[in-house]
Amino acid sequence: MRVYGLQEENWDQSALSIVVVGASGDLAKKKIFPALFALYYEKMLPKNFKIYGYARSKMGDEEFRDLIASSLTCRLTDASDCGKKMDEFLDRCFYQAGQYASDADFAALASRMAEGEAPLECADRLFYLSIPPNIFTAVAASASKAASSKCGWTRMIVEKPFGRDSESFCALSDELYRHLREDQIYRIDHYLGKELIENLTVLRFANLVFEPLWSRQYIRNVQVIFSENFGTEGRGGYFDQYGIVRDVIQNHLLQILALFAMEQPASLDAEDIRNEKVKVLKSMAQVRLEDVVVGQYRSRTTRGSTLPGYLDDDTVPPNSITPTFAACAVFVNNARWDGVPFLLKAGKALHSRVAEIRVQFRHVPGNLYRNKLGLDLDKATNELVIRIQPNEGIYLKVNNKVPGLGLRIDTTRLDLTYKSKYEATLPDAYERLILDCINGDRRLFIRNDELEVAWEKFTPVLKELEERGVQPELYPYGSRGPVGAHYLAAKHGVRWGDLAADDE
Numbered sequence: 001m002r003v004y005g006l007q008e009e010n011w012d013q014s015a016l017s018i019v020v021v022g023a024s025g026d027l028a029k030k031k032i033f034p035a036l037f038a039l040y041y042e043k044m045l046p047k048n049f050k051i052y053g054y055a056r057s058k059m060g061d062e063e064f065r066d067l068i069a070s071s072l073t074c075r076l077t078d079a080s081d082c083g084k085k086m087d088e089f090l091d092r093c094f095y096q097a098g099q100y101a102s103d104a105d106f107a108a109l110a111s112r113m114a115e116g117e118a119p120l121e122c123a124d125r126l127f128y129l130s131i132p133p134n135i136f137t138a139v140a141a142s143a144s145k146a147a148s149s150k151c152g153w154t155r156m157i158v159e160k161p162f163g164r165d166s167e168s169f170c171a172l173s174d175e176l177y178r179h180l181r182e183d184q185i186y187r188i189d190h191y192l193g194k195e196l197i198e199n200l201t202v203l204r205f206a207n208l209v210f211e212p213l214w215s216r217q218y219i220r221n222v223q224v225i226f227s228e229n230f231g232t233e234g235r236g237g238y239f240d241q242y243g244i245v246r247d248v249i250q251n252h253l254l255q256i257l258a259l260f261a262m263e264q265p266a267s268l269d270a271e272d273i274r275n276e277k278v279k280v281l282k283s284m285a286q287v288r289l290e291d292v293v294v295g296q297y298r299s300r301t302t303r304g305s306t307l308p309g310y311l312d313d314d315t316v317p318p319n320s321i322t323p324t325f326a327a328c329a330v331f332v333n334n335a336r337w338d339g340v341p342f343l344l345k346a347g348k349a350l351h352s353r354v355a356e357i358r359v360q361f362r363h364v365p366g367n368l369y370r371n372k373l374g375l376d377l378d379k380a381t382n383e384l385v386i387r388i389q390p391n392e393g394i395y396l397k398v399n400n401k402v403p404g405l406g407l408r409i410d411t412t413r414l415d416l417t418y419k420s421k422y423e424a425t426l427p428d429a430y431e432r433l434i435l436d437c438i439n440g441d442r443r444l445f446i447r448n449d450e451l452e453v454a455w456e457k458f459t460p461v462l463k464e465l466e467e468r469g470v471q472p473e474l475y476p477y478g479s480r481g482p483v484g485a486h487y488l489a490a491k492h493g494v495r496w497g498d499l500a501a502d503d504e
């Protein structure tokens with residue numbers, strides 16, 4: 001495995017062509033090109049790299065460069081040479097218009113790539129499929145047939161959604177396997193590229209203090225929470241076909257759960273880690289309808305301005321009952337986690353933008369300080385919070401004597417806030433994942449069988465929600481979500497940690 005950026009002596013030996021398919025789209029502009037530029041800036045790309053945008057829209061190289069340039073930023077504040085670096089980067093970007101299902105158009109792209117790769121004959125080729133899912137397989141077919149590398153590797157990063165249920169997932173997967181081998185497919189879940197998620201296994205397995213507590217014996221419940229303070233603005237057409245369970249819970253939050261709950265892998269090898277994730281997902285019970293609450297945001301007028309409801313989005317069908325909020329309780333039926341509720345919650349147009357894991361520990365048995373801790377012991381139990389974003393950090397709520405002559409106890413935090421501890425700017429998830437793909441490191445990409453199990457757990461309840469036409473509970477834009485989520489938590493003896501008065 002070559003490691004670009006880290007072993008500079010390898011830089012001259014091969015060319016790398018990166019093709020962004022769907023280059024005219026939102027994700028490419030917002031995330032992929034900025035990530036590629038950041039990698040270039042940080043000298044993580046090989047010397048002989050070129051980038052090719054591919055989509056149906058007609059434009060020339062210069063127009064394409066202008067399009068990309070508007071979204072490139074200099075992450076580093078002391079980046080005085082950033083403008084120069086941007087120009088150098090843009091000089092390596094080219095655009096090829098073509099149809100997605102056309103072998104001839106991909107062959108034309110391949111000729112262009114060969115020119116860019118010359119005089120080196122051997123080039124690696126990475127295709128990033130940043131396109132709607134209905135054209136994934138057409139692109140995989142044509143690109144692999146007409147534009148694969150002849151003597152280097154060819155890899156494809158495939159974006160979610162990977163189907164919308166078990167059936168469509170299997171069809172997509174079979175179709176991809178007709179054109180690509182598993183080792184060529186990099187299924188991306190960008191949450192796995194986030195700093196705090198990569199740190200989750202370090203926290204668990206490189207510290208003695210956490211792992212012994214990591215089980216039903218000490219943990220009362222685990223909460224994985226995702227909230228956004230904006231609606232589907234601009235993505236309503238896509239979103240309405242999927243809804244929040246498929247968009248966020250079945251993939252991002254379930255992946256976090258798997259990393260959180262898995263057993264220690266035999267090594268840091270990608271297959272060992274993914275084997276453990278699959279095992280824990282297999283131990284999970286199917287999600288039950290009675291353990292799910294769904295909601296949809298409605299408009300809200302505040303201080304004279306109106307925030308639009310989900311149904312006000314022109315791209316959303318009138319009367320849609322697609323959930324923009326969902327909470328569910330899931331259970332991992334193995335020796336470590338038997339009976340511990342894992343609560344997953346995700347919503348759009350809520351009061352804040354946060355993603356975090358909350359681990360609520362059990363009460364201290366026979367607590368000597370019980371009468372000093374107030375009537376509500378739940379509030380005084382230890383809670384470990386892994387804040388994925390924003391303001392990344394880890395903190396542990398502990399009970400502590402308030403300094404002074406009396407004996408007063410309060411709950412305070414052992415706090416590792418990244419921005420106070422580390423100077424470095426955190427890399428964007430897409431930077432890490434694209435670099436890993438170039439390096440052939442598959443640890444943070446999802447294996448086919450992980451998805452197969454993930455869909456098995458969610459497909460029946462998704463079907464039930466749809467077949468019964470379950471009406472989502474309406475919640476106002478910018479609120480804390482439907483009340484039903486509190487009832488669901490209470491049913492499992494849980495209180496949402498993010499909604500506690502002392503935990504803004």
Ligand SMILES: NC(=O)C1=CN([C@@H]2O[C@H](COP(=O)(O)OP(=O)(O)OC[C@H]3O[C@@H](n4cnc5c(N)ncnc54)[C@H](OP(=O)(O)O)[C@@H]3O)[C@@H](O)[C@H]2O)C=CC1
Nearest residue numbers: 022024025026027028055056057130131132133159160161
């Ligand atoms: N945007 C985001 O924040 C996120 C997106 N994703 C996933 O990434 C992928 C790309 O997302 P995004 O950039 O938002 O998608 P877009 O809708 O912007 O589509 C990307 C490009 O694909 C082409 N395209 C769009 N619709 C069709 C169609 N029906 N048939 C053929 N071509 C079409 C267009 O290019 P042209 O017309 O020039 O060919 C478009 O510029 C999707 O799979 C999405 O689910 C995942 C996470 C977040």
Ligand SMILES: O=C1O[C@H](COP(=O)(O)O)[C@@H](O)[C@H](O)[C@H]1O
Nearest residue numbers: 160190228247248252355389429
């Ligand atoms: O995959 C998706 O993620 C984004 C949220 O990503 P983040 O990195 O900004 O937290 C979400 O808005 C989108 O609906 C979903 O498709």
